[in-house]
Amino acid sequence: MITVICLLIPFFGTTLGAACVYLLKGETIHEKIQKALLGFASGVMVAASVWSLLIPAMESSESLGKLAFLPAMVGFLVGMFFLLLIDMIVPHLHLGDDHPEGIRAKLKKTTMMVFAVTLHNVPEGMAVGITVAAALSGELNITISSALALSLGIAIQNFPEGAIVSLPLKMESGSKHKSFLYGTLSGAVEPVAAGLTLLLTSVIAGLLPYFLSFAAGAMLYVVVEELIPEASEGEHSNVSTIGFALGFALMMMLDVALG
Numbered sequence: 001m002i003t004v005i006c007l008l009i010p011f012f013g014t015t016l017g018a019a020c021v022y023l024l025k026g027e028t029i030h031e032k033i034q035k036a037l038l039g040f041a042s043g044v045m046v047a048a049s050v051w052s053l054l055i056p057a058m059e060s061s062e063s064l065g066k067l068a069f070l071p072a073m074v075g076f077l078v079g080m081f082f083l084l085l086i087d088m089i090v091p092h093l094h095l096g097d098d099h100p101e102g103i104r105a106k107l108k109k110t111t112m113m114v115f116a117v118t119l120h121n122v123p124e125g126m127a128v129g130i131t132v133a134a135a136l137s138g139e140l141n142i143t144i145s146s147a148l149a150l151s152l153g154i155a156i157q158n159f160p161e162g163a164i165v166s167l168p169l170k171m172e173s174g175s176k177h178k179s180f181l182y183g184t185l186s187g188a189v190e191p192v193a194a195g196l197t198l199l200l201t202s203v204i205a206g207l208l209p210y211f212l213s214f215a216a217g218a219m220l221y222v223v224v225e226e227l228i229p230e231a232s233e234g235e236h237s238n239v240s241t242i243g244f245a246l247g248f249a250l251m252m253m254l255d256v257a258l259g
Contacts, residue, residue, distance in 0.1 A: 014187025017162020059206025079217025
């Protein structure tokens, strides 16, 4: 039961955030608040990548001696380049940008905006799935509480993310119901990615360190390529820095307190 809860919590966070279209009158979030939330999300993802994924990956490879870093490094780089490849292929449009990325396709603007968010929800789902798999295997120094901490941390940063996505979609589609649905669907990929990763790692459990660092690399790609640049451009970048610090501290606290 706790496994299912871990897989679904991030999705609930996105859904609750998307529901803000029914509560907030405006069609956008104030620039300062949006930058603070983007910084917060970045802090959570960086801390989660380090404490919940990369460090356990290296600790599980201690038998390799001075080469204990190797599985973590390989998985990390593969995760980075995998997201880079996906970013280059899938047509998507970032919030506040008028130039689509990926392969050219005749898709609605709202669809490509949802794809953009879906892209960085995939590694978050993978991170939860691999952490749950590691906890269930009992091979690494990862408990189900650690998996729950990661899931909660991602869910907390998914809440403002769901609002940031759905409110502009309300302006594009003109419908609260549609924007809520699109925002929710962008988060639905997380439990799917988590479930598939959990099934895959149960078959090839010996590669857990590589999968942990792969998820870390994928998450950090999103932070470096998208979240931090969006949070830092223009004015009020100091607000995003404060948000980053709070998100990082929160995730660090959750990992230690619940792990």
